Amino acid sequence: MSGSGARYRQPALEDLLNPKSIVIVGLSARPGSTGRRILENLRRADFGGTVYGVHPSGRDVDAVAVYRSLADVPDTPTVAVVCTPGDTVAALVEQSGEKGCRGVVVFASGFEETADGAARADRLRELAGRYGMSLVGPNCLGVFNPGRGLWLTGTRYGADLRAGPVAVVSQSGSGCILLAGSGRLGFSYVISSGNETVTGLADYLDYLVQEPSTRAVGIVVEGLSDAEGVMAAVRKGHDNGVAVVALKVGRTELGARNVASHTGAIAGDARAYEAFCRRAGIVTVTDFDELTEALAALSTLRTGPAGERVAFVGLSGGEIGLVSDVAADFGVRQTAAEDEESGAVRLARLSPGTREELARILPDFATIANPLDGTGQLVGDPERFGRLAAAVAADPGVDLLTVILDAPPSLGDRLVTSYSHLLATLPGVRLRSGTPVMVLSNYGGGLHPFAAEALAGSDIPIVHGTRAGMAAVAAVTTAAAHVRATAQDDAQPDVTVTDSGPAESLRAVRRALDASPAGQVSHEVLAELAERYGLRLPRRITADSADGAVAAAASVGFPLVLKTASPKVVHKSDFGGVAVGLSTPAQVREAYEAVTSSVAGHLGEPAPQVVVEEMVTGGVEAFVGCGLDPVYGQVLALGAGGTLVELQPDPALALLPVSPGEARRMVAGTPLARLFAGYRGSPPADADAFVDLVQRVARLSADLREAEVEIDLNPVAVLPRGQGVRVLDFRIVAAAGPRPAP
Structure with missing residues (x-):
């Protein structure tokens, strides 16, 4: 046992991973049965605690007392290892809780990874919560610790496994087999976590980074259900000198589909995962060779x-x-x-x-x-x-x-x-x-x-x-x-917000979304938010007729841009919804007819409203956006903007909040770095002003978190150094619902 007096997210996990006694539920004399293999492993490793068995036959196995039910076991075992089919598991977990067991290991499948297993999983969570138990699995290979002779698994990993400073948590059982069989590492714990129905990755990490014999933890991840808990545990590891290395399975669309069919996990966006790991301080690798060598280095x-x-x-x-x-x-x-x-x-x-x-x-x-x-x-x-x-x-x-x-x-x-x-x-x-x-x-x-x-x-x-x-x-x-x-x-952006600040911004956006059938915030509210958060917009006036557009142009001044105001149009240029460089009233009238006609033709309905806007020339076009990932929370993205934004395969992503240093690192990883430096004779752009804008957008997104919106500034004109930035298009829309498992 760790004996450190540490505080764990799941206190019962200490007992589960360091049991004084074990009951194997489903222990029979049949050679090759799961219960029999677990007993053989415990014997081979010279486990020092007491072992009991439960089986309807009540026949002892290899000098281990076997009882007909858990209630008949004379003592209170620390851990129950359940080696029975999925449809029997819930009743046995309940009996384990009534008996006073601190933890349960469940090998059976047929839970979240199947179409009709969700109710079974819910039942396990309810029982574990009622009795204060930790639970490994289901759909797993169990737990072992070669240093203590603890083998809560029926898998034979090999005879030469040694104790050491590496811990492993793998949602893939084969990942445990591969790492344990590599011969390269010595282990404190190896945990096949399976579906993580009750005890999750965050719980295991929280325990392992406080465990004195562990110097590095390797995790094989198919999906995360508690990103904040994982982040907190990893950072606790930083304080204790324990590094965490992650191999993500399902980074591609095809891989994500295979993960979902295996464990029912939502894989999350691959780039958001990378951003999460950077923020949490998790080292990422791309295959098992890299994971093995990274763990060998960090643990030595x-x-x-x-x-x-x-x-x-x-x-x-x-x-x-x-x-x-x-x-x-x-x-x-x-x-x-x-x-x-x-x-x-x-x-x-x-x-x-x-x-x-x-x-x-x-x-x-x-x-x-x-x-x-x-x-x-x-x-x-x-x-x-x-x-x-x-x-x-x-x-x-x-x-x-x-x-x-x-x-x-x-x-x-x-x-x-x-x-x-x-x-x-x-x-x-x-x-x-x-x-x-x-x-x-x-x-x-x-x-x-x-x-x-x-x-x-x-x-x-x-x-x-x-x-x-x-x-x-x-x-x-x-x-x-x-x-x-x-x-x-982790530093919160130092951004001044005018007027009544976050509370009023949130109320205004919610009112605007409630009033919009398309789930889009109106131009009037966007203008208020831009003023409040220091997002500098071009001068603009909305019009709903050709005469109104001409009058608006006289007020805004030439040259100018005319574009559709339809909330149903996201990429305006794709719909013929933008006209630029207008310098006379006649051109404005002609552009109004062309834009509204083109947009109406694409939408199949009238779209008379347009925005007449000051034309900003020069500078580098960039974009900044914020969205809500269902796994990792609020994510900010930036990169080259304008009409080519969707052709940029890898915009830079980061989780909120975004510090100035992180914003600069994000820019450095995109084509913006070269563009800002003065590409092909262009003057250097105002990179510092863009970083400041990123901070302001991050603050706005954080203030609107409860509204669950997506924020999009594209394009942003980053003008020559010293001239600042101008937000040429600004949208806030209701975020789509959580993505289904791929």
């Missing part, structure tokens, strides 16, 4: 890097070139002195002093760079290699030293001896410099055991495979960056 390192600046050192020009190629795929880039963004892997710049020291160590033909090829001359010279590694690790601009060194399991004895001597220099380098050190083998099958033995007992991880190893390097730097960035990214 006892001190994370102080920054993201990485130096790569190897002894082969070809392999250094390969590492450079793969590093580029991961977005690794040379750091610049003025670059203050965090959260990415960067190539460290070696200082002049370090370069001078390396020149004394390396042969004349060596090129001093990062990544650094120490050349094959050092393979047989561990003393020079140690000096080289020490020089790089001691550089004040290096936060993490990654040594590229391969010693495949079938390597010849002479080379194994040489590589072992090279590796043996690294613990001293780590100790003297204080800089974290990793070893990356380009071969995915690992290192020769003699070579690996050179680092045994140190906190220097060995990661396998160029791509998976690079993912592990990124995981290490990203985990450290997440901890540093959390406070900044």
Whole structure:
């Protein structure tokens, strides 16, 4: 047991994962039955607690007392392991609660993942709540902890599993089998969480990040039901030095459909998931190889890097070139002195002093760079290699030293001896410099055991495979960056709101939505909100006739834009609903007839109302929008705007609130960064004003959260530096209902 006095979201989970006694419901003597396999696992692992059985036969199994019902068990077992079909589970869970069990493990399927299983799932939640129990599953493979001999599972994971600092929670049972069978990790707990009907990912994480023997948690996620709880648990892990690494299943449309058919989970939008992980401080990976190597690295390192600046050192020009190629795929880039963004892997710049020291160590033909090829001359010279590694690790601009060194399991004895001597220099380098050190083998099958033995007992991880190893390097730097960035990214935007503020904004929007059959906020209310939140709109007047449009043009002034005001038209240019560059009354009259006729033809009904608007010229067209994700909450998106907004495959997304630093990082990840800098001779745009606008939109969205709306500003004209921004189109509509499971 953890014995830490920690406070958990589900207090009974402490007892479930550390039981004094277990009752196997459905324990029979039949070879291969689930109950029999669980008993065999407990015996093989030498579980120290008492084990009971329940079966209608009442016949003892392998010296374990078996009773006809739970009520007949003379003691109060801590945990009931239910190994019976789905239609029997609810009654047995109720009996477990009446008996006083603190937790239940349910293997059976037939709950949320089936069309008629929702009522069964609701019944389990009701019973668990009534009796204060935690419940693993249903539709799972159970729980094991090799350090305590706890095997609440009928699966045989292998005889060589060892205790260690890695915990795993996987909604996929096969994910547990794969990670446990990799041979790369030692485990504190492995939990096959299944449907998470009662006890969810947030509950497990909350427990595991407070568990003293755990240094890294890997999660295999099909869908999230409690994003806020997960975020709170992950951040508690940051305080305790525990990193969380996530592999998401169902990031694509096809994958999401398969997830839904398996567990009934709503997969959520893939980009919103990435934004959630950045905000929560979860390290993300894309496959099981990356997950395994990231967990190996994070659980071995006892001190994370102080920054993201990485130096790569190897002894082969070809392999250094390969590492450079793969590093580029991961977005690794040379750091610049003025670059203050965090959260990415960067190539460290070696200082002049370090370069001078390396020149004394390396042969004349060596090129001093990062990544650094120490050349094959050092393979047989561990003393020079140690000096080289020490020089790089001691550089004040290096936060993490990654040594590229391969010693495949079938390597010849002479080379194994040489590589072992090279590796043996690294613990001293780590100790003297204080800089974290990793070893990356380009071969995915690992290192020769003699070579690996050179680092045994140190906190220097060995990661396998160029791509998976690079993912592990990124995981290490990203985990450290997440901890540093959390406070900044949670900062509430400092935006002044005029008049009566959020309460009046919410009331006005609700009234406007109630009055609109199309669920769209009127131009009048939008203008009020724009004034209140400092969203600068062009001068505009609404008209519902050609004469009215001409009169409005005289008031607004030329040149101007005329566009449809129909709430049924979202992308106005697609409907012929916009005319630009109008400079005379005649042009306004002609544009009115053309726009209203075109829109009416598309809609099949009259659309006489238009907006006559000041024409803003120049600048970069951008968009900012806020929506409501059913899993992750309010999400802000931004990117290049105008008519091409939907052709941009990956606009930047973030969860609210959005700090100024995060807004700048979002811009940097889109084409806006180049456009704002002055693309093809254009003057630099007012990027700071756009960041301020993003803050204001985020504040508006947060204030309107209860109204459940979508906010869209497209296009936004970002004018030359010092001239600010102008919002050329502004819409607020009622959000669509929660998406059905894909």
